[in-house]
Amino acid sequence: MPTSTSEKDQIPKLPWGWERAKAHVKDVFVPTHGWYYDEAGEYVYGEMKRPPLVNPFKLCAMLTAKNWLFFGVGLFAWTMDGYDFHAGSLSLTNLSAYFGESRETISESITLTLLFRTIGAAVFGIAGDMYGRKWPMIINMLIIAALQIGTVYAPDWPTFLGVRALFGIGMGGIWGLSASMSLENMPVEARGLFSGILQQGYAMGYIIAAIFNLYVVPNSHFGWKSLFYIGAALSGLVAILRLFFPESKIFLENKAARSGKKVSVPAKVKAFSKEGKDMLKIYWRRVIYCSLMMAAFNFSSHGSQDMYATYMEVGKGFTKAQATRAAIIGKVGCVVGGTICGYLSSFYGRRATIIVVSCVGACMIPLWVLPTSWGALVAGAFLLQFCVQGAWGVVPIHLSELSPPQFRATFPGITYQIGNMISSPAAQLLSTMAEKYPKEYRGELRPDYAGAQAYFMTVIFIWLAIWLLIGHEEIGSRFELVARAGHEAYDEAAAAGPSNAHDAERGEASGKMANEKESLEYVEDADAVKEKK
Template identity: 45%
Template sequence: MTLTLLVRSIGAVIFGILSDRFGRKWPLVANLLLCSIVQLSTSFVQTFRQFLAVRSLFGIAMGGVWGLASSTALENLPIEARGLASGVLQQGYALGYLISAVLNLYVVPSTRYTWRALFWTTSVISAFAATVRALIPESEIFLRAQAQQHARGASTGKKTKVFINQVGAMLKVHWALCLYAILLMAGFNFLSHGSQDLYPTYLKDSKDFDNYHAIVATIIGNLGAITGGTLAGSISQYIGRRLTIILFVILSGAFIPLWILPSGFHTLAAGAFCVQFGVQGAWGVIPIQLAEMSPPGFRATFPGVAYQLGNMISSASAQIEAIGGDHLKTTIIKNGVPTIVPDYATVQGILLGTIAAFVIFITVIGPENHGSNFERQKGAFED
């Protein structure tokens, strides 16, 4: 997992730089097509080493998608619409998670190809997204900046030289901001992965649910995520980015007891909905928060790299919970017999509560450029 996320960070750097230098459109199209090809290739692997090699290659493409998509979606919108757009954009993650859960629930068990059919389906979805992006024009802001540079007589070589110099200048001036963004995204990724990755295992091992009910509860949680993210993005336009994040993280923490204490399906599913409503609600503000704090001209590279490096730091979240479950046990009645099982409920509750406190702290001490007119800033290739 850590290796895959490290490769994703490399992909974020490569495709982010290409996007900030050469435009949003074709680097993102190439990203999505590579995702499609590698997803298809994954379905044919026969060994773990093959799987690891293919998924590492997939990480290069996937690492660049978020930053490119975020900058493309937000920079051409009016300031008044960016909060809502941020929430809708980020919930593409939750929607994809939901679609995968539905496919895993209904498609995978019904075909002799089992898990391979899941990768075939996602390969088609990625190819479709690449086709749609190829048909949509290049970012108007990027085209305008290129036209201005062309009018000044700047050659391609000169613009590339300027871009390289700007990268060095940006790191020299904004290194503290870069470190802050990585810590912020580490906290956010711990918050999301810590509440999602081991959740089906927690329901099956600690609550004695079957696979069907564990997947259904996951789907319900993602419905809460989509609702919370869209709502929080809109609210942030009126009360600010940081305050919205803090309120929704507090909300997710308040529902931790409902998320871990009950034993019945309906109450636990309600807890999943409420916790993900808060977690992904806070996440819904992140695309616009990072875009507004980004150094001028680096709205694809800065958010994408910060996101993926933070994701890499949080890659051990599931392992932390699994190790905690190995050391902390509880007893449940399973098939009429008292059975000792990992106490994932307590472990996840402690982890989520700790990370929620960290996210609130790191958000409070950080910057906010609410309403920034970043579309007026020069591109990184402009002298």
């Protein structure tokens, strides 16, 4: 496998044009060669053989007790992110009555929450890559719990908006920390399956919130506020659970190797900042690609889910209980689709799985919006959400493999939340479109949520399929073997003191990033090798 510059120069290049485009499209479905991190943690070019289908129960049997522990808490944290976010969207009607504002105005709180998530992703992602996954997650979850309580005690609408904006900052850090902690401690063969399960924590969070909204809120003297009290308690529980088990293996190894070396906080920050600047110089195209990819993904979820209960209640005329039950069944489709598609992506490819399921999802849109009976609409919701979250199930592992491994909490978290920020007006757009262009339904003029959602999701599915088609993947990369960012400060400390073989090995990681700059120039030229063959 060519790893040196001279060997890379021998890779033939296809000129931009039809032949190169055909080769690239073929690579999505029938790959042969590509760039990835091998078993030694080196960024190499070589043959990429996809493994045969493995029984998912065998994949589960590969996990140790610690693997399950890391994954379980990561899943719990991400589930609470979904619960906390949807506690707001499920309470739109109640909040509208409580604050005396229209549903369209109340939906601004959803937009603000999404807009401010990027700040949280940056803050907690950097903390996670510099100091480990444990304490940043504990602090993150405690902040979330405190802001849930703050939401309940907001005396007026402007204060409520301010609290939800801060809440967005807290929520922004959870995904990057959860995904990195869960997947870096997972056997490579099992990452696709558990990526799908992990991502559906968000859907499970909705299901839990919807069940409480259906059965607890109407029977509690706290009313809609009980949703937020429960969220605060469960978020605090995640922090407590994380307190009682150790740091990720890679950070424990780093700590043991650097035992006895004292490095000041400014030195750590300086080293991390230097590597961060180098990363942006090398990976700036990938930052843009991943951010726009995540914008499409977030538009697909927010466009099909945030206003769904309102659509069923206001647009289709069902009761609140019927609308909530329909949303819950749709979320069950999310969990099933995400798990299955995440599992299949390890054998059929990350991009191929997403593209196929997006095309199928576009075909499900008529069944999602045209029927008039509750049963048919629910069937459409299940199938459409199977496809939406089937594509989403591939995201944690696909984004982790595309990320610079030195920044596997920062990069995925920030690009994910940039996409969230871009998609933040989704609920407002749908609400405005539906209210502005009402349609007669059952003899009554109603907001046309069906038409708004149908047009919106058609565009998003097409965007998603095309964008993934022009991208690339690094399936099976051993990103967990690459040293985390900020190691240079310790390398300097090692140079000033006794030599250590392990430090010397870790010191090579900074050179790897520089070598990747050359490697990335040849990512698309893998197609040329196949054409020559």
